[in-house]
Amino acid sequence: MKNEMQIDRNVLAVVVAQALLTLNRISNRFIAQRWASAIEKASERLAKQDVQMWTPGAPSGGLVVFSARSNGRIYHVTNEGCQCVAWHEGFPCWHRAALRLLQRYNEVTEEQQRKRA
Ligand SMILES: [Zn+2]
Numbered sequence: 010m011k012n013e014m015q016i017d018r019n020v021l022a023v024v025v026a027q028a029l030l031t032l033n034r035i036s037n038r039f040i041a042q043r044w045a046s047a048i049e050k051a052s053e054r055l056a057k058q059d060v061q062m063w064t065p066g067a068p069s070g071g072l073v074v075f076s077a078r079s080n081g082r083i084y085h086v087t088n089e090g091c092q093c094v095a096w097h098e099g100f101p102c103w104h105r106a107a108l109r110l111l112q113r114y115n116e117v118t119e120e121q122q123r124k125r126a
Contacts, residue, residue: 016055017118024113025052028106044101051107055114060107072108 028048035041054060060074072086084092086104095102 016058016114018056020114020117020121021052021055021110024110024117025049028110028113040101044106047101047103047106048110050103051110054103055107055110072104072111074104074107 025048029045032041032044032048035044054074060072074084074086084104086092086108088105088108090096091102091104093102093104096105
């Protein structure tokens with residue numbers, strides 16, 4: 010089941026800014042920098058809708074990200090991990106950043122809908 014959600018870029022920008030702020034809590038500056046790069050890349054890909062999304066929390070348990078740079082490989086991404094090289098080497102990857110951003114994005118849009126109701 011493909012999720013055809015349209016990304017609201019304004020909401021995405023808020024979520025990205027909040028995510029970058031939380032990096033201050035990471036004491037390892039190298040890892041924090043890797044997360045910052047991962048978040049930036051995830052934000053670009055999400056804005057371009059360059060990912061195939063499964064609603065986080067759905068039975069599939071995660072998000073499927075279409076990775077164009079890796080010859081069209083599809084990674085199954087969950088909060089527990091990813092299938093890409095960076096993850097297996099122990100580094101933050103943009104796939105997991107994208108998953109986390111989307112989870113926050115959904116929380117923020119649900120809050121907004123509750124306030125409007
Ligand atoms: Zn990954």
